[in-house]
Structures are given as structure tokens and as C-alpha cells.
Amino acid sequence: MGVEVSVEGLTKSFGSQKIWEDVTFTLPDGEVSALLGPSGTGKSVFLKSLIGLLRPEQGKIIIDGTDILQCTAKELYEIRKLFGVLFQDGALFGSMDLYDNVAFPLREHTRKSESEVRDIVMEKLELTGLTGAEGKLPGEISGGMRKRAGLARALVLDPEIILVDEPDSGLDPVRTTYLAQSLIDINAQIDATILIVTHNINLARTVPDNLGMLYRKNLVMFGPREMLLTSEEPSVRQFLRGSKLGPIGMSEEKDDAQMRAEMAEAEAGHNDGSPGGDELLGVPPQMQPTPGSPVRQGELRREKRVAEMLDTLPASAQKAIREEWSARGHGNGAVATAPAGAHAAPAGAHAAPEGAGDSGLDEHYGSDEG
Numbered sequence: 001m002g003v004e005v006s007v008e009g010l011t012k013s014f015g016s017q018k019i020w021e022d023v024t025f026t027l028p029d030g031e032v033s034a035l036l037g038p039s040g041t042g043k044s045v046f047l048k049s050l051i052g053l054l055r056p057e058q059g060k061i062i063i064d065g066t067d068i069l070q071c072t073a074k075e076l077y078e079i080r081k082l083f084g085v086l087f088q089d090g091a092l093f094g095s096m097d098l099y100d101n102v103a104f105p106l107r108e109h110t111r112k113s114e115s116e117v118r119d120i121v122m123e124k125l126e127l128t129g130l131t132g133a134e135g136k137l138p139g140e141i142s143g144g145m146r147k148r149a150g151l152a153r154a155l156v157l158d159p160e161i162i163l164v165d166e167p168d169s170g171l172d173p174v175r176t177t178y179l180a181q182s183l184i185d186i187n188a189q190i191d192a193t194i195l196i197v198t199h200n201i202n203l204a205r206t207v208p209d210n211l212g213m214l215y216r217k218n219l220v221m222f223g224p225r226e227m228l229l230t231s232e233e234p235s236v237r238q239f240l241r242g243s244k245l246g247p248i249g250m251s252e253e254k255d256d257a258q259m260r261a262e263m264a265e266a267e268a269g270h271n272d273g274s275p276g277g278d279e280l281l282g283v284p285p286q287m288q289p290t291p292g293s294p295v296r297q298g299e300l301r302r303e304k305r306v307a308e309m310l311d312t313l314p315a316s317a318q319k320a321i322r323e324e325w326s327a328r329g330h331g332n333g334a335v336a337t338a339p340a341g342a343h344a345a346p347a348g349a350h351a352a353p354e355g356a357g358d359s360g361l362d363e364h365y366g367s368d369e370g
């Protein structure tokens with residue numbers, strides 16, 4: 001099963017330029033999370049820090065119980081094998097064809113035979129819609145295909161933690177939905193912990209279990225998706241709506257005079273061309289795994305986790321969560337998708353959340369040993 005990634009008090013600067021400071025949050029094991037934030041707020045720097053490619057000067061990054069900022073080079077090498085990473089630019093080797101690019105981690109990190117390598121490579125190429133393109137060089141394919149090849153390569157080692165930096169950039173809307181579906185299906189199949197960095201609001205609203213946003217050198221918030229999607233925080237609302245109206249400007253931040261001027265224009269009826277209004281706020285139904293997929297264990301664990309923390313969430317998030325639960329006919333957080341005969345939880349493994357009643361929440365939870 002996926003691995004929890006916990007970040008505490010993390011601060012990163014380049015010279016005198018502080019990128020973000022005191023970032024603290026946990027990516028719950030086997031759940032899908034997404035990180036939003038205006039361009040240049042350090043999302044890619046954050047992903048690179050998680051795998052030890054960049055070194056924050058303060059804080060902890062605890063992966064599978066090891067603080068990778070304190071561990072030895074050998075330990076870091078081992079921890080890195082848990083990761084599959086799709087970098088923002090794809091980071092393919094330009095002189096290798098797609099087949100060799102995707103095969104590279106298998107040849108580097110495993111002793112698999114070439115025929116085993118072939119089976120895995122062809123499976124991942126098919127998953128990412130690249131069958132037939134395996135002989136092409138990165139320079140000979142479209143930007144969206146390069147992105148998908150990067151994703152195929154990120155998946156070949158069946159990673160426990162998958163980091164994807166703007167997987168949708170350069171993809172058309174249909175391919176973006178397919179790609180989002182692949183990420184959810186992969187999560188259902190291998191229970192990997194997934195972190196997606198994206199500017200795609202539709203993807204952010206429908207795919208992840210948890211959502212966070214970086215802005216003004218800080219993590220504005222991170223929590224269950226309902227928390228960010230119902231937030232009253234002006235920067236979050238502005239970002240979700242893609243509006244010019246709000247604190248986020250073309251450069252890092254705008255001044256009060258500019259904000260007032262833009263508000264006055266809007267009130268006078270100027271159409272600023274924002275992609276959306278209030279319909280982009282609120283909590284839409286979450287994307288489900290393709291029918292026939294295994295039950296997503298991360299979703300089951302999340303329901304339990306959210307039920308336990310419900311009281312600590314803002315009222316708007318609590319309301320949205322309760323509405324989702326009752327829409328699914330449960331009202332206690334147990335998902336409707338668990339198959340008949342799902343294994344019983346080990347005795348005493350989870351305390352029932354308050355108010356869960358005796359409606360059998362626990363019977364939906366598999367044992368941690370899977």
C-alpha cells in the first residue's frame with residue numbers, strides 16, 4: 001500500500017529569494033492529493049524537494065518513517081525507488097526512443113529480463129495511449145505525447161508514491177479526462193499515494209481526495225477536497241474561478257488601488273473574460289475508478305479519516321461532506337461502492353467516529369495488510 005509523506009516546517013530559499021516557508025502537511029497514504037497555486041509559487045520546487053533533488057534549508061520530509069533531509073545517501077537512494085515522478089517538462093532522454101525511455105528505470109533499478117521489461121513497457125505504453133509510438137524519439141512526437149510518455153515511465157516500477165507535475169498541460173480536454181481517469185484507476189489498482197500539481201480547475205475539483213494551495217510563500221490550506229472547494233479565502237475563490245478579481249495579480253500580488261479599480265470595472269458591468277463564476281465553486285461528485293476496478297482503498301481510508309476529523313473542519317466543509325454522504329444514502333461516511341463480502345476490519349483497528357452509529361462503517365475497511 002502507499003506510503004504516507006509528511007512535511008513539517010519546510011522552508012526553501014534560493015539565495016536571498018524565499019520560495020515558501022514553514023510548510024506543514026501530510027499526504028495520507030494511498031490517497032490522491034492535488035496542489036494548486038499561481039505560477040512561480042514553488043510547486044515544482046516542492047515536488048523536487050520531496051524526492052531529494054532540491055534541499056530545503058529547514059524542516060523535515062518524512063517518508064516511510066525516514067527524514068530524507070537527515071538520512072544517508074544510501075537511504076535516500078532506497079527511498080527514491082518508492083517514487084514515480086512525472087516532471088513538468090517530461091524530462092525524457094532525447095536520444096532514446098520512447099521504448100527505451102520507458103524501460104530505463106526497469107533496466108536501472110531491477111534485474112528483470114528483457115522479455116519481462118518488454119511486457120511492462122508495452123502495458124504502460126498502452127495505458128497512456130502510446131501503443132505504436134514506441135520507436136519514436138521525443139523530438140518526433142507532440143508535447144502531449146511526451147507528457148504521456150513521461151507518465152508511462154513514472155509508472156513502470158509500480159511506485160508507492162506518484163508525483164505528477166502538470167500532467168494535463170499540453171493535453172487536449174478529452175485526453176486530460178482520460179489521463180485523470182488513469183490516475184484514479186492506478187490509485188485503485190496499486191493503492192499508491194499520489195500528488196498532482198495542476199492548473200486545471202476541473203481536474204482539481206473532480207479527481208483528488210485532498211486539495212491544497214500554495215500562495216504568497218505559504219501553504220494557504222491543505223485538507224479534504226471539500227475544505228478548499230468551499231473555502232471563503234479570497235485567493236482560493238479567485239483561483240478556482242480563474243478570475244482577475246481578487247488578490248492574485250499577473251505578478252505575485254497586486255496593490256489595493258488595482259484591486260479597487262478592477263472591482264469598479266466589474267461592478268460597472270465589464271466582462272473580464274474569466275472562465276467561470278460561482279458555478280466553479282462548490283463540490284462536484286468525485287471521479288470514480290473505471291467500473292470493474294478494485295475498490296479504492298484510499299477512498300475507504302479517507303472516509304474514515306474525514307469522519308474522525310469532521311468536527312475540526314470549517315462549517316462549510318462539514319456541510320458539503322454531510323451532503324455528499326447523504327446523497328450516497330449513507331450519512332456516516334461509508335461508501336456505497338464496497339463489494340459484498342468486503343473483509344472485516346481487524347478488531348479494534350479503528351474507533352468508530354462519533355455519530356457513526358452502529359451502521360457497520362468498519363465492515364467496509366480492509367485490513368491494513370491488504
Ligand SMILES: Nc1ncnc2c1ncn2[C@@H]1O[C@H](COP(=O)(O)OP(=O)(O)OP(=O)(O)O)[C@@H](O)[C@H]1O
Pocket residue numbers: 014019037038039040041042043044045046088
Ligand atoms: N534551481 C533553481 N535555482 C534558482 N531558482 C529556482 C530554481 N528552481 C526554481 N527556482 C525559482 O523558484 C520559484 C518557483 O519555481 P517553480 O518552478 O517551483 O514554480 P511553479 O509553482 O512550479 O510554477 P509553474 O506553475 O509556472 O510551473 C521561481 O521563482 C523560480 O525561478
Ligand SMILES: [Mg+2]
Pocket residue numbers: 043044045088165
Ligand atoms: Mg511548475
